[in-house]
Amino acid sequence: MSLKTIEETKPKLKMVSIYIMGKEYKVPAGLTILKAMEYVGYRLIRGVGCRAGFCGACSTVYRLKGDYRLYTGLACQTTIKDGMYLVQLPFVPAKKQIYNIDELKPDFASVVKYYPEITRCVQCNSCTKVCPQDVQVMDAIQAILRGDIEKAAHLTFDCIACGLCSMRCPAEIVHYNVFQLVRRLYGKYIAKKSKHLEERLKEIEEGKFREELDRLVRAGPEEWKKLYAEREIEP
């Protein structure tokens, strides 16, 4: 029986080529775009967040060799493919309006006042095609144009504000900020109020939990560590 060297016992990794800013790197297949970038030595400060597909910070644009399409995805959720040309979008310089939700009504006029560019939609559907969350983005903009705030709010529930739609829109609509306004309008004026939430808020305001919180604040670091270790965890 011949002995194997340490090198020989290592599992063989299938390596693929990716291109970051035009430079080729060999990375193990199966990594996500985010992990591949860190593998080759990038230290990500912007354009990275929850690493679980929820925060929308790591929007990526890429092309594949021999394919005319421009693809998009979240770097933390998309696995690399051989011959991928990658560009990270650390930030989308989007217009964000300041408004007082108490002074608005849940209608078309309220939205168009702050985001008049939504009327420029030519229904090319580019926004829907790039959405990593499969939101029907164009349908939602169209619902707003006919004053159906409720439908727009429901259609955009899964939006994580990655901004890819806004980067592709020929009408320069800032979809995700528009949708946030729409969901706020829906939450405040249209959605059914949940009674138990109101009751709980009243209890909090009346100070029902104050004593318990005060006791926790007074307890100090040693007690906190003990409480944390002994905390109840849902099965």
Add this chain to the structure above:
Amino acid sequence: MKKFMYMPGCSLKNYATNYEKSAIGIAKKLGIELVELERWNCCGVVYGLASDSVFHQIAAVRNLIRAQETSKNLGNNKLVTLCSMCYQVLASANHRIKNDEQALEALNKFMDEEEDYRGEIEVKHFLAILRDEIGFDKIKEKIVRPLKNLNIAPYYGCVLVRPKEAAIDDPEDPIILETLIETIGGNPIYWPFRTDCCGSYNVVSNQDIVKKRVWNLIKPIRDEVDIIITVCPLCKFNLDLGIDFAKKEYYIKNIPVLYFTEILAYALGLDEYLDSSIINLLENMIKKEEVKTHVP
């Protein structure tokens, strides 16, 4: 009950809700059902009519694709609209795309997330459905409250009968609204400007143009007319604005502007599909005419 696909358009969901409500009531009464498309977008409005760019046909053709998807289950390829702008935009785009293979191919390739449009959809205005699918004779049999002796002026506006490729009647001398008025017992008055433009979207940037335009339109009929009927939410908006202006500026009497579906729904006795203000208005007008004719 025969089912037709129905595309409401944005205006009908905003400020022209009376138009939609009364039309749905009429359809039900006459034995047809208007099935709203599950997904639809803005028709594309004037962009599609004013530009040669194929890109501006996307909005309309996308709606036609939605209709194509729906028609498979419905077994009827007719798409009905109420708003005359939606009608014109969809019908024109349909006509253009059916006769321009290259444009259709480019659009189908561009919209690769949708099924190809095959040009099978027929766009119909609700008025044409009343005339061709039901027939004014049949409607006449169901009239319970004729609008006797009321002088009603039909306003076609510009896009319902022009251009002729997408017209629902003769572009120069249409009679479909006059026939409808006679059907419900009213007295259609001849209005030379009935197919002229109301000023359209100028109302957004320059209301004075629209006010003066409407004043010129209504000048020849302002004394004899009782009601003006329209097929278009934008026409109604502009006519109301112009009449309000003429009342203050030229001391003309008030002329109510109603959708043709509102007077038809009234004549058919469909109170539950009408605003009480409309019912009161028409009731009072008819009573006034009765009193006039009974004076010895």
